[in-house]
Amino acid sequence: MADLRRQSGGRSSERPSERVDRAQLLLVGALALAVLFVALALLLNTAIYTGNLATREAGVDSAGAIEYASKARTAGEDAIRSVNYRNNSSHSALNTSLRSTLRIWDDAAAQHRAVVGDGADVDLVGATNGTRIQQDDVTQKFTTAGGVANWTVASDPDLSGLRSLRLTVDETTLASGPSDDAFHLNVASDAGTRNISVYDDSGPTVQVSENGSVVDTCSPGSFSGDTFRIDVANASVGGSPCPNLSVVDDVGDDLEIAYTNGDEAGGRYTMVVDEPGVGPASSDPYSTPAIYAADLHVTYRTPKLDYEARIEVVPE
Template identity: 30%
Template structure:
């Protein structure tokens, strides 16, 4: 099986501005250098704003690396488990690494994951033509993605498998009808079209892969090429890459120009050989249903995509993106921001609502000649806004329709057909809207008394998944659990919790639960979900509880006055050697800040920040604060000490001295 694309290689955590994070992932350690900042925060030359931005960049890169890694490592896993378990577990590792580095560097750098956004990864990772799952049904011209935002769209192309044509001929072919070269066509919601032909350039002596892009709106053509036996064509970054050589390709980044979701089609997919992958912002079930509809595939035909990773091309659940919050607190700077993270996305955050599930259950029995269906759905808005749903049921035999309008984002309705409708075929179109944008998913079902789409009477088991907050609770602190990421094709009937680790899920019921832990250490929490057909699934997570944090303390301050009176018009040299002792009942001492204040003016004239080792036993040291200024010898100065631990607990103490060189 060939390597899909370089995107999986880039799933390692990236470095930004000299930063690195150590992140431990389940099943794989993505480890980079252990130093998070290149500057020494204990020096006075630090730029706090730049330090905060570097920390934010590291968090964004870390979250993006986790998204790509989880999608690539756990192919075929339900979205609820991808995000609620694998991503969440890895993100906890990221948070732990940030806390450790923050303690060492005298800052507090925190990352919080707000919510993920479901998507689908479309992959063909076996070298060959870019043909659909069943070529007989669809042919070489077919829809790849329907009405979707697209990111990470890359093709790893074998140049020897391409048609050999010159760029001038390709421009002529793109302006008419071509069966000679492979073409990717993208159309956005405003009807704007772009085409990209991929071929071997016959005008060059070397084996050059060439791409000619046609912007249909402007009528312009751009061509770029790169030599190599295999070339990666990146349609979201607008680049070509062969080995270590990477070059920009003007016009190829047209996905960033498209307005909203796009439809992607392949033309002459038998004129190319290699692998490809892309991630779209639609749930897998809805994406497959819409692609099948675009391709004219009915429930009696083979599907466009497989749901088996061993039988590509497949379309399976993925994390499209996630929202993370950065909180930075350090000497001289406080920084907080919320960021959308979607690796390889050419545009802004998706805005169009998403149908996450659409389930049609045939409830007709043999004693009636009427069609009867129960239809359930769930939808979501990428901006967490309000979603309105409309379901239209159409009898394809008679053309009769019934509309269920102004429904909630999640709901269930029962449709009853007229007498004699048993055996007819129905389509169920669900349209979701947030008032500005809308998107639809259509399914087809025969009224034959069998469950799920088109006569399949199997039941898919549910998937249990839950998150908890805070991620690192202390003894006596309330811990909240949320199982809303769990999923099922027909709906979850019950949620049961084991919160005390005794093996019995009898401590709480419902989507959410909470508890407190009185002892430090690891505590297992188990969720069991049951669907409408009685199938179950369980998920156990280990919650690590720390002892409730005690406050640090400044135990002693010693001051030696080294000040001197400047001769003549020379400035006075104010200098105090400050010795100190601090302690903390917990092993999480973080920083000590020593501030010199000129009492008559109230001005802070010098500050020194010391990064502590994090140990819980008493720590001591000596630092110097100083100031040069005319006419201040003999004035009073206050030396203030502020110690802080990793939990944000603080203690302050101060002494006042007269700057007289220790004359008393």
């Protein structure tokens, strides 16, 4: 009888041909996996390329909408400034003129965009009525028309916005300082107190305070004759930067604007507040109806984009 037990010595009974077959199977399997990985890599690269291309196309496609919205904001600011100076007989007249001015701009802009097949439109949703307060005579002191030196320029519990504050000051009218006798523009609201003091300290000096602490002291960069400009909106004095001047119109509710020692400085000034019917009723200084701000609805459409935005326009 044949002995069917495994021979001693630990040798495998596998034949050489079987080992060759197994090696070939492993080689084929490795090749198959390699082909699979290459295919997956190609698919992944294609997906990444497609995603990048789609992103680039979306960015390019949205560029027109972003540009149009930016230009609509600029057009709104220009329109508000224009109608405030030209049509300030009443708030009704201002709103009508603003709507008409924006429509003229929109028609021209829409025709321009239609050339490339895009549809664009801007509509006036609403406007915030306010008051422009102004003095035009550069030789007049910063007093009331009757000569009162300490007075309230504008005050109302609902007053909460101040913009476009600019003073053109005659340096020859300034008191020596710093001192309590210098001219002070005081802005108080529930957001705190801000103060501009203007005086002569070996040259015109503008001192800015917030809640009683001095935050900036600036000198004019240039003059026009004897005058220099304090531009709160652009944070500059005589064209030179005065960075912390911008705190003056950062206000809250229950706003009061007042002058102290108005007889110690003189020149022109202008400002716009966000409530109608406030400000002096005299001939100079005086107040007129104004539009403080406006809300615009912008739409921009292409075959691949449907863009809408609501934009608040508040000129500086």
